[in-house]
Amino acid sequence: MKTALLLIDIQNDYFPGGKMELEGPLEAAKLANELLQCFRDNNMPTVHIQHVSQEPDATFFIPGDRGTDINETTVHYEGEPLVQKHYPNAFRETDLLDLLQSWDIDRVLITGMMTHMCVDATARAAVDLGFKLLVAEDACATRALTFGDTTIPVAHVHKAFLAALKSYGQVLPVTKILAQLGLEQGN
Helix, strand or coil: CCEEEEEECCEHHHCCCCCCCCECHHHHHHHHHHHHHHHHHCCCCEEEEEECCCCCCCCCCCCCCHHHCECHHHCCCCCCCEEEECCCCCCCCCCHHHHHHHCCCCEEEEEEECHHHHHHHHHHHHHHCCCEEEEEEEEEEECCEEECCEEECHHHHHHHHHHHHCCCCEEECHHHHHHHHHHHHCC
16 A cells, blocks of 8 residues: 655644644654654655645744744655645645645555644545545644633543544554554565
Protein backbone atom coordinates (compact mmCIF):
# COMPACT_ATOMS: atom_id res chain seq x y z
CA MET A 1 0.00 0.00 0.00
CA LYS A 2 1.49 3.32 -1.05
CA THR A 3 1.36 5.79 1.84
CA ALA A 4 2.01 9.53 2.00
CA LEU A 5 2.85 11.37 5.22
CA LEU A 6 0.90 14.59 5.80
CA LEU A 7 2.41 16.99 8.33
CA ILE A 8 -0.45 19.37 9.05
CA ASP A 9 0.18 22.87 10.41
CA ILE A 10 3.23 22.12 12.54
CA GLN A 11 3.84 25.85 12.64
CA ASN A 12 5.49 28.23 15.09
CA ASP A 13 2.29 29.91 16.28
CA TYR A 14 1.29 26.64 17.99
CA PHE A 15 4.53 26.39 20.00
CA PRO A 16 5.57 28.19 23.22
CA GLY A 17 5.65 31.92 22.59
CA GLY A 18 3.35 31.57 19.58
CA LYS A 19 0.06 33.36 19.06
CA MET A 20 -2.08 30.19 19.56
CA GLU A 21 -0.01 27.99 21.86
CA LEU A 22 -1.23 24.41 22.17
CA GLU A 23 -0.63 21.87 24.91
CA GLY A 24 2.19 19.46 24.06
CA PRO A 25 3.17 20.70 20.60
CA LEU A 26 6.88 19.96 21.00
CA GLU A 27 6.30 16.37 22.09
CA ALA A 28 3.88 15.80 19.20
CA ALA A 29 6.24 17.44 16.71
CA LYS A 30 9.18 15.30 17.85
CA LEU A 31 7.11 12.17 17.17
CA ALA A 32 5.98 13.57 13.82
CA ASN A 33 9.67 14.09 13.07
CA GLU A 34 10.37 10.39 13.77
CA LEU A 35 7.84 9.54 11.06
CA LEU A 36 9.26 12.21 8.78
CA GLN A 37 12.77 10.77 9.14
CA CYS A 38 11.44 7.27 8.38
CA PHE A 39 9.73 8.55 5.24
CA ARG A 40 12.83 10.48 4.17
CA ASP A 41 15.11 7.48 4.81
CA ASN A 42 12.85 5.22 2.73
CA ASN A 43 12.16 7.74 -0.06
CA MET A 44 8.46 7.75 0.76
CA PRO A 45 6.30 10.76 -0.15
CA THR A 46 5.76 13.52 2.40
CA VAL A 47 3.73 16.70 2.23
CA HIS A 48 4.08 19.65 4.57
CA ILE A 49 0.83 21.55 4.96
CA GLN A 50 0.90 25.16 6.06
CA HIS A 51 -2.10 27.21 7.11
CA VAL A 52 -1.99 30.86 6.06
CA SER A 53 -4.96 32.93 7.17
CA GLN A 54 -6.84 35.10 4.71
CA GLU A 55 -9.07 36.58 7.38
CA PRO A 56 -8.47 40.34 7.85
CA ASP A 57 -8.95 40.02 11.62
CA ALA A 58 -6.79 36.89 12.03
CA THR A 59 -4.83 36.66 15.27
CA PHE A 60 -2.44 33.88 14.16
CA PHE A 61 -1.05 32.33 10.95
CA ILE A 62 -0.80 35.85 9.58
CA PRO A 63 0.82 36.03 6.11
CA GLY A 64 4.50 36.99 6.33
CA ASP A 65 4.66 36.48 10.10
CA ARG A 66 7.27 34.11 11.58
CA GLY A 67 4.48 32.30 13.43
CA THR A 68 3.22 30.97 10.12
CA ASP A 69 6.57 29.25 9.38
CA ILE A 70 6.91 25.47 9.67
CA ASN A 71 8.50 24.72 13.04
CA GLU A 72 12.15 23.63 13.00
CA THR A 73 11.21 20.29 14.61
CA THR A 74 9.75 19.12 11.29
CA VAL A 75 11.60 21.51 9.03
CA HIS A 76 10.57 21.50 5.39
CA TYR A 77 13.37 20.47 3.02
CA GLU A 78 13.71 21.74 -0.51
CA GLY A 79 12.07 19.27 -2.87
CA GLU A 80 9.40 18.21 -0.39
CA PRO A 81 6.00 19.56 -1.40
CA LEU A 82 4.56 22.37 0.70
CA VAL A 83 0.81 22.89 0.35
CA GLN A 84 -0.57 26.17 1.60
CA LYS A 85 -4.17 26.13 2.74
CA HIS A 86 -6.69 28.65 4.00
CA TYR A 87 -9.29 26.29 5.51
CA PRO A 88 -9.13 23.45 8.08
CA ASN A 89 -9.57 20.81 5.34
CA ALA A 90 -6.19 20.62 3.56
CA PHE A 91 -7.89 19.38 0.38
CA ARG A 92 -10.16 22.42 0.05
CA GLU A 93 -8.98 24.76 -2.73
CA THR A 94 -5.45 23.27 -2.78
CA ASP A 95 -3.59 20.90 -5.08
CA LEU A 96 -3.21 18.22 -2.37
CA LEU A 97 -5.59 15.75 -4.04
CA ASP A 98 -3.89 16.12 -7.43
CA LEU A 99 -0.49 15.67 -5.82
CA LEU A 100 -1.49 12.49 -3.97
CA GLN A 101 -3.19 11.07 -7.06
CA SER A 102 -0.08 11.79 -9.16
CA TRP A 103 1.87 9.60 -6.72
CA ASP A 104 -0.79 6.84 -6.81
CA ILE A 105 -1.27 7.13 -3.04
CA ASP A 106 -3.64 4.64 -1.40
CA ARG A 107 -3.31 5.77 2.22
CA VAL A 108 -2.50 8.96 4.08
CA LEU A 109 -0.70 9.05 7.42
CA ILE A 110 -1.75 12.19 9.26
CA THR A 111 0.21 14.05 11.93
CA GLY A 112 -0.13 17.62 13.07
CA MET A 113 -2.14 20.29 14.71
CA MET A 114 -4.88 20.88 15.89
CA THR A 115 -6.41 17.44 16.46
CA HIS A 116 -9.92 18.86 16.81
CA MET A 117 -9.74 21.11 13.77
CA CYS A 118 -7.39 20.66 10.79
CA VAL A 119 -6.33 17.08 11.57
CA ASP A 120 -9.97 16.04 11.92
CA ALA A 121 -11.21 17.95 8.85
CA THR A 122 -8.41 16.65 6.63
CA ALA A 123 -8.73 13.06 7.87
CA ARG A 124 -12.46 12.94 7.16
CA ALA A 125 -12.01 14.54 3.74
CA ALA A 126 -9.25 12.05 2.87
CA VAL A 127 -11.58 9.12 3.53
CA ASP A 128 -14.38 10.80 1.58
CA LEU A 129 -11.95 11.09 -1.34
CA GLY A 130 -11.17 7.38 -1.22
CA PHE A 131 -7.93 7.21 0.76
CA LYS A 132 -7.30 4.77 3.57
CA LEU A 133 -6.53 6.61 6.79
CA LEU A 134 -3.84 6.26 9.43
CA VAL A 135 -3.58 8.87 12.20
CA ALA A 136 -0.56 9.10 14.50
CA GLU A 137 -2.36 9.73 17.77
CA ASP A 138 0.69 10.93 19.71
CA ALA A 139 2.06 13.04 16.83
CA CYS A 140 -0.91 15.40 17.02
CA ALA A 141 -1.63 18.20 19.48
CA THR A 142 -4.55 20.40 20.40
CA ARG A 143 -5.86 22.63 23.19
CA ALA A 144 -8.68 22.79 25.72
CA LEU A 145 -11.99 24.09 24.40
CA THR A 146 -14.92 25.88 25.96
CA PHE A 147 -18.61 25.40 25.35
CA GLY A 148 -20.81 27.77 27.29
CA ASP A 149 -19.61 27.64 30.88
CA THR A 150 -17.82 24.34 30.40
CA THR A 151 -14.11 23.95 29.75
CA ILE A 152 -13.25 20.66 28.06
CA PRO A 153 -9.73 19.58 29.11
CA VAL A 154 -7.20 19.11 26.33
CA ALA A 155 -6.85 15.36 26.97
CA HIS A 156 -10.61 14.93 26.54
CA VAL A 157 -10.70 17.03 23.36
CA HIS A 158 -7.78 15.08 21.87
CA LYS A 159 -9.13 11.63 22.78
CA ALA A 160 -12.72 12.40 21.76
CA PHE A 161 -11.67 13.44 18.26
CA LEU A 162 -9.31 10.49 17.90
CA ALA A 163 -12.05 8.13 19.09
CA ALA A 164 -14.33 9.50 16.37
CA LEU A 165 -11.60 9.15 13.72
CA LYS A 166 -11.26 5.43 14.56
CA SER A 167 -14.54 5.05 12.64
CA TYR A 168 -12.68 6.25 9.54
CA GLY A 169 -9.39 4.38 9.80
CA GLN A 170 -6.53 3.37 12.05
CA VAL A 171 -5.48 5.58 14.96
CA LEU A 172 -2.18 4.34 16.41
CA PRO A 173 0.86 5.58 18.34
CA VAL A 174 4.01 6.33 16.37
CA THR A 175 5.83 3.21 17.64
CA LYS A 176 3.13 0.93 16.21
CA ILE A 177 2.99 2.89 12.96
CA LEU A 178 6.76 2.58 12.49
CA ALA A 179 6.52 -1.18 13.13
CA GLN A 180 3.64 -1.51 10.67
CA LEU A 181 5.47 0.51 8.01
CA GLY A 182 8.58 -1.63 8.56
CA LEU A 183 6.57 -4.79 7.97
CA GLU A 184 4.97 -3.35 4.85
CA GLN A 185 8.37 -2.29 3.51
CA GLY A 186 9.83 -5.70 4.33
CA ASN A 187 12.29 -4.27 6.87
